[in-house]
Amino acid sequence: MPAERLAQLDAHFRAANYLSAAQLYLADNPLLRTPLSAEHIKSRLLGHWGTAPGLNLIYTHLNRLIQDTNDAILQVVGVGHGAPAVLACLYLEGTLGEVYPQYGFGMDGLTRFVRSFSWPEGFPSHLTALTPGTIHEGGELGYALLHAYGAVLDNPELIVACVIGDGEAETGPLAASWQSCKFIDPRHDGAVLPILHLNGYKLSGPALLARMDESDLVALFSGHGYQVRVVSGDQPAAVHCALWQALDWAHAEIRVVQETARRTGIACQPAVQNRWPLIVLRTPKGWTGPRELDGELIEGTHRSHQIPLASPKTDAGQLVALESWLASYRPSELFDAAGNPRPEVTACCPTGALAMGRNRHANGGQLLTALTLPDVGRYAVAVDAPGAADAENTAVLGAWLRDVFRANAETRNFRLFCPDETSSNRLSAVFEATGRTFEQPLLASDEALSPHGRVMEVLSEHCCEGWLEGYLQTGRHGLFACYEAFISIVDSMMFQYAKWQKMSGEIAWRAPLSSLNYLLTSHVWEQDHNGYSHQGPTFINALLTRKAAQVRIYLPPDANCLLVVAHECLQSRDRINLIVSSKKPMPQWMDLEAARVHCATGAGVWPWAGYEEIGEIAEVPDIVLVGAGDVPMREVVAAARLLRRHAPALHVRVINIVDLLCIDSKARYEHALDDGHFVALFTETAPVIMAFHGYPMVIHELLYRRPNAARFHVHGYREEGTTTTPFDMTVLNGMSRYHLALDALRRAHAPAFDIAAAVQIFDDALARHHHHIVTHGDDMPEVMQWNIAANR
Secondary structure: OOHHHHHHHHHHHHHHHHHHHHHHHHOOOOOOOOOOOHHHHHOOOOOOOHHHHHHHHHHHHHHHHHHHHHHOOEEEEOOOHHHHHHHHHHHHHHHHHHHHHHHHOOOOOOHHHHHOOOOOOOOOOOOOOOOOOOOOOOOOOHHHHHHHHHOOOOOOOOEEEEEEEEOOHOOHHHHHHHHHHHHOOOOOOOOEEEEEEOOOOOOOOEEOHHHHHHHHHHHHHHHOOOOEEEEOOHHHHHHHHHHHEHHHHHHHHHHHHHHHHHOOOOOOOOOOOOOOEEEEEOOOOOOOOOOEEEEOOOOOOOOHHOOOOOOOOOHHHHHHHHHHHHEEEEEOHOOOOOEEHHHHHHHOOOHHOOHHOOOOOHHHHOOOOOOOOOOHHOOOOOOOOOOOOOEEEHHHHHHHHHHHHHOOOOOEEEEEOOOOOOOOOOOOHHHHHHOOOOOOOOOOOOOOEEEEOEEOOOHHHHHHHHHHHHHOOOOOEEEEEEEEEHHHHHHHHHHHHHHHHHHHHHHOOOOOOOOOEEEOOOOOOHHOOOOOOHOOOOOHHHHHHOOOOHHEEEEEOOHHHHHHHHHHHHHHHHHOOEEOOOOOEEEEOOOOHHHHHHHHEEEEEEEEEEEOHHHOOEEEEEEEEEEOHHHHHHHHHHHHHHHHHHHHOOOEEEEEEEEHHOOOOOOOOOOOHHHHHHHHOOOOOOOEEEOOOOOOOHHHHHOOOOOOOOEEEEEEOOOOOOOHHHHHHHHHOOOOOHHHHHHHHOOOOOOOOOHHHHHHHHHHHHHHHHHHHHHOOOOOOOHOOOOOOOOO
16 A cells, blocks of 8 residues: 555545535635634534544545546445535545536635535535435435445446445344345346444434444344455544455455356355455544534544534634634645645546546436337237226236336346235236346245346335335336335335435436336235235325326226336336236226327226217216226226116216326326316216225315316225225225215206115115125125126
């Protein structure tokens, strides 16, 4: 380790620490060219110091490793509130000034840069889409390692150095993330180097892993499948040497695993898993900062976590302490008279595309290539007459997804992510094209497992979501299939991704990404066997809190509509797409061409299901029945048939909604039905009875801007469920065909006729239903055997 090189690393480390501290405090006088005064201090002191020195140390040494190896390294920083450090390093390498010219080198750019942190229209305290070289938002802890592993899938030359904070390491998702190394195929994937930074404390208390005995810590991560090296100390010179050696060791170990696999063609050796390197870095919290204040220790304690000196603007003693702290980095040695970093400071910074802030994988939209998507016509279900045949909708989709894998086998830019439910959700046709990713020893009894499989299955929704997000951010495509009730486990992850996506769309230099696509099956109306815990359509509600331009919610009523919307979702960019579909045999309503037209519009009348079929056209029907969702639509059609038989004088219109947000107003949702089209479907005055897949309040929220919205009466899930029969789920929630028909009779603008007989028939059917399921444990034959042909 040449002394000159070590001196350069230390100069960069000191400069980054200086700039990190300066960002927290200074609005002016960024290099202390004049004595520090209260006027130089920001009015509002925001941000976090404690983690900055460790991040600066790691960034400095990753720079050196890149220079020595010419390898592209992407850094993912999971440490919360780490922005001052990363921004300081991006400034020193010149990337920040390249992307944002106002922050260029020189005194003016430096002053603006230092002032910009936690300043209106400046940089926030977390890494965001504004930060070059970044794919991870640091505001929500627990997902950095998942994003890192998602980034290296199908990126064989990429190394991601993932810095994990000791507070973050206590979260549940991060604890599961360590298993990700067991899903990396060294022949086709890149590598993740986890760097666990233990500085002792969280916000106000000790970090659990930081207090563990070193042998126990090594044993923990060895058990997870890693080779572990610990670097610790509080003397910069010794730590520089130790971290240099550790990174060289880790890089060499990564290349040994990869080169062995690529030479032999074997992803993992029989009966043993690959062991990837992991570095544990122990340095004091707030290292190089104020040692103490008013007799209380700061460095190495939780007191250094945020702003170590809280009142330098009003406290003269703290102002002196701050000036002494900043001066300890010797800024005159680090920056020249014009305010430029001196050559020895930037000597370790990679140039061009190798700089971490310019890593091309951090702006994955620039690498994105469109998927080759098979024509859905080859998979369409033949529909000779509406409702005449049944099919498993997701099984039809599975055949198409199988061929999506095949069509993109060479580019390796598509994966399916699923928490151990691919077969359960009737998507098992994909295993004809690829297997479940599995990099551990295989047994003869295993099914559809493969070291080079492209279906990512692990029983953790957090892992699936995090891997997919990292995969998308680095320029690929994917689909997350999940049981509906359990997708809400990742609500907060989706929220953060949506925030990132919104911000990215407002930044000119970030290119569009492929959409975040969800397929929810085993949904609320199909969880009669698993019971109440598995019954919850809450993810729709969560998506409605996002910006309307970002979101699409599709409720395809049959397989052909499912194919059409899935094709649209995998082509789309910068959206969050939700598809909810049954996996059980369901009536097939439309042929492919009709499905294409219907899905393009978002909603439409089904003339054959209402009075329009027999030519009884009226400008305003007596009642409008609407379905949104596969099971709700089946009940709507069945209700319309009941009304035709038992109340033939009633003019009924039947409508299906496939794109849920099309009923919102154009003021919020650009693809919504215009006012004329909405009125043509729903009229302005007719009562509307709607069966909806989710919570009724969702529909009322969407419709409140529409004409006479109070006439819409919504039946949906109302938190009633148990282990029961399939049809009883609709009965318990008041969404059965009998409930819809009864509501229609009572609300219709109908010619005078006696509804009492029809009401009695439907009430009797509900009573008969309850007696039948309690006696026989299954639904009535008239429900189980119902189809359109038998009820014309």
